[in-house]
Amino acid sequence: MKKAALLAGLAAATLFGAKVLASDLFDRINAGRYQAILADCAACHTKPGGKPFAGGAPLQTPFGALVPSNITPDLETGIGSWTYADFRSAVKTGVGKDGKRLYPAMPYPAYATMKDSDVADLWAYFQKVEPVSNRVVSNQLPFPFNIRATMIGWNLLNFSPKEFEADPNKSAAWNRGAYLVNGAGHCGTCHTPKSLTGADKGDEFLRGGNLQSWFAPNITSDPHKGIGSWATDDIVAYLKTGANRFDIASGPMAEAISHSTRLWDDADLTAVATYLKDVKGDGAPAPTPVVATDAAMTAGKAIYLDRCSACHISSGVGQPSLFPTLAKTPTVNGTDPTSLIRVVLEGSQAASTAAKPTTPAMPSFGWNLSDADVANVLTYVRNSWGNAAPPVTAGQVKDLRAALTR
Amino acid sequence: MPSLSPSRRQFLSSTGMLLLIASAPGARAAEHSGSLPWKPFAALPPTTLPGGRWYVFSPEEARTVEAIVDRLIPADELSIGGREAGCAGFIDRQLAGSYGSSERLYTQGPFAAGLPTQGYQGSAAPTRRYREGLDALNKHTRANFGGKAFFDLGAAEQDQVLKDFETGKVDYKPAAGFFNLVLQNTMEGFFADPIYGGNKDMAGWKFIGFPGARYDYRDYITAHNQPFPLPPLSIAGRPEWKTGDK
Numbered sequence: 001m002k003k004a005a006l007l008a009g010l011a012a013a014t015l016f017g018a019k020v021l022a023s024d025l026f027d028r029i030n031a032g033r034y035q036a037i038l039a040d041c042a043a044c045h046t047k048p049g050g051k052p053f054a055g056g057a058p059l060q061t062p063f064g065a066l067v068p069s070n071i072t073p074d075l076e077t078g079i080g081s082w083t084y085a086d087f088r089s090a091v092k093t094g095v096g097k098d099g100k101r102l103y104p105a106m107p108y109p110a111y112a113t114m115k116d117s118d119v120a121d122l123w124a125y126f127q128k129v130e131p132v133s134n135r136v137v138s139n140q141l142p143f144p145f146n147i148r149a150t151m152i153g154w155n156l157l158n159f160s161p162k163e164f165e166a167d168p169n170k171s172a173a174w175n176r177g178a179y180l181v182n183g184a185g186h187c188g189t190c191h192t193p194k195s196l197t198g199a200d201k202g203d204e205f206l207r208g209g210n211l212q213s214w215f216a217p218n219i220t221s222d223p224h225k226g227i228g229s230w231a232t233d234d235i236v237a238y239l240k241t242g243a244n245r246f247d248i249a250s251g252p253m254a255e256a257i258s259h260s261t262r263l264w265d266d267a268d269l270t271a272v273a274t275y276l277k278d279v280k281g282d283g284a285p286a287p288t289p290v291v292a293t294d295a296a297m298t299a300g301k302a303i304y305l306d307r308c309s310a311c312h313i314s315s316g317v318g319q320p321s322l323f324p325t326l327a328k329t330p331t332v333n334g335t336d337p338t339s340l341i342r343v344v345l346e347g348s349q350a351a352s353t354a355a356k357p358t359t360p361a362m363p364s365f366g367w368n369l370s371d372a373d374v375a376n377v378l379t380y381v382r383n384s385w386g387n388a389a390p391p392v393t394a395g396q397v398k399d400l401r402a403a404l405t406r
Numbered sequence: 407m408p409s410l411s412p413s414r415r416q417f418l419s420s421t422g423m424l425l426l427i428a429s430a431p432g433a434r435a436a437e438h439s440g441s442l443p444w445k446p447f448a449a450l451p452p453t454t455l456p457g458g459r460w461y462v463f464s465p466e467e468a469r470t471v472e473a474i475v476d477r478l479i480p481a482d483e484l485s486i487g488g489r490e491a492g493c494a495g496f497i498d499r500q501l502a503g504s505y506g507s508s509e510r511l512y513t514q515g516p517f518a519a520g521l522p523t524q525g526y527q528g529s530a531a532p533t534r535r536y537r538e539g540l541d542a543l544n545k546h547t548r549a550n551f552g553g554k555a556f557f558d559l560g561a562a563e564q565d566q567v568l569k570d571f572e573t574g575k576v577d578y579k580p581a582a583g584f585f586n587l588v589l590q591n592t593m594e595g596f597f598a599d600p601i602y603g604g605n606k607d608m609a610g611w612k613f614i615g616f617p618g619a620r621y622d623y624r625d626y627i628t629a630h631n632q633p634f635p636l637p638p639l640s641i642a643g644r645p646e647w648k649t650g651d652k
Contacts, residue, residue: 302646309625
């Protein structure tokens with residue numbers, strides 16, 4: 001009898017212990033899944049319509065093409081043979097298994113600030129992802145960039161890994177926001193301008209960057225070029241639903257919202273907004289707008305009234321949730337008109353989120369407007385209703401049209 | 407009181423119809439979830455033919471049509487005439503498209519006479535009707551006006567010939583139908599968007615005060631009893647779009 005009770009007790013203890021362990025592992029995998037959403041790993045490592053994390057579509061960098069690797073736990077073609085140390089080193093220092101150097105298209109300079117506990121959770125999750133056999137030749141760069149060892153020099157110049165340190169003088173929300181924006185969220189990968197070597201210009205943090213024929217706008221608190229006029233709630237709504245009372249996401253940001261930020265916890269989005277409201281712009285005053293009597297302005301106004309005003313309204317205010325506001329918005333007042341030219345030429349479709357499933361789209365005007373027409377209408381938009389930005393030239397339109405239709 | 411239950415015949419025929427509908431392959435709709443399909447640069451621009459040449463008409467046919475359209479819409483103090491507006495070029499390009507060969511119409515027999523209200527009921531497509539009609543017109547004037555083609559006649563004589571065609575007073579049975587065809591196409595050329603070759607500089611629209619291919623009047627909807635301030639707009643734009651220095 002005693003023996004039986006002892007055995008039963010032992011069995012119960014074993015079961016209970018296993019359960020605790022299982023539950024702990026589940027929590028870590030689940031936390032890791034959230035880290036993968038925060039870091040938007042799928043954006044690069046999942047091909048559109050492909051198996052999750054089994055390798056992505058080629059990234060066109062100024063140096064050549066890079067294909068995001070297979071990060072499923074497949075032994076042969078994925079990271080199945082990696083250890084946690086290999087994984088941590090790849091994510092946080094850009095040095096993969098066997099000392100293989102990663103290119104900073106993988107945003108390890110941002111992930112370097114992630115806490116080890118978060119990276120460990122991410123590792124727990126990626127071990128449980130379905131292994132997919134898919135061999136990816138990542139490095140398709142031309143000489144000399146195809147020599148991975150050149151990244152040793154790049155890292156010496158541009159990379160000083162440092163885990164995030166909270167600022168005790170700021171609120172918990174601010175610190176959480178700073179951690180997310182600089183780390184997993186890697187906002188600066190697109191929104192911070194790049195140096196000649198492709199590294200973030202640290203002193204121009206989040207002041208807008210050009211990549212893959214898009215301009216990621218200035219998202220500092222700059223009231224003219226940035227999102228200084230957006231309230232915290234506006235930023236949260238934008239990241240959660242893809243739209244707020246001013247703007248609707250399109251292009252790569254629509255993807256970032258669809259894959260990532262719409263799934264973030266509300267508290268994290270509020271933290272991000274709190275932090276972004278405190279990121280300083282360049283402090284430069286708004287430029288003087290091009291005068292309304294300028295030939296480009298009068299021609300642009302005629303085109304705007306005939307082709308744009310039905311949706312964006314003659315005063316540029318747009319329609320909430322349907323057509324973006326053009327008056328006093330960061331993309332419109334940005335130094336670089338690439339995204340504006342692009343959406344006029346090829347059209348655009350809004351992000352699809354559960355909250356905003358309509359995906360209103362802008363038609364393409366590339367067939368109907370000449371390079372000069374596009375330049376003039378954008379010069380008008382960028383210098384009306386309180387906007388002020390350098391005029392757009394027909395040459396800029398011509399170059400982008402060629403790049404997009406190549 | 408009639409029975410509410412369906413008869414055997416009704417039941418069989420309705421079931422048969424149901425099966426027929428269910429098995430039709432074309433009845434399957436495309437399904438989309440998430441966002442709607444979208445492609446960059448998606449557009450269906452209108453198909454147009456470049457001007458500066460004749461596609462269907464021979465030189466003599468072209469001169470004849472130009473002379474006709476200039477009598478149907480003569481230049482006066484209100485507007486330019488049909489010739490200057492490009493109506494003949496419009497008709498030529500119209501005939502070069504699907505219209506000229508009645509590509510989208512049923513054109514097989516039987517060819518019943520039909521009532522005047524039923525329009526043309528014959529077997530010829532518009533291009534053939536033009537060829538035959540223009541030939542008949544010039545034969546008629548050459549026979550009756552000292553060997554002159556229609557375009558060599560004076561305006562009064564041309565008007566008389568056109569009236570005779572309109573009322574069928576000539577030795578050409580389809581004369582009235584031909585006249586009405588040309589009249590219809592001339593009006594289309596005078597008022598269609600300039601991208602199709604007629605309505606030069608939107609003259610037809612300026613003439614009648616039509617604002618053109620616009621689609622938003624919200625700024626003006628409350629401005630009662632005031633003229634609409636914007637000039638007409640073609641699909642291709644309007645002169646105000648250009649800065650003039652290019």
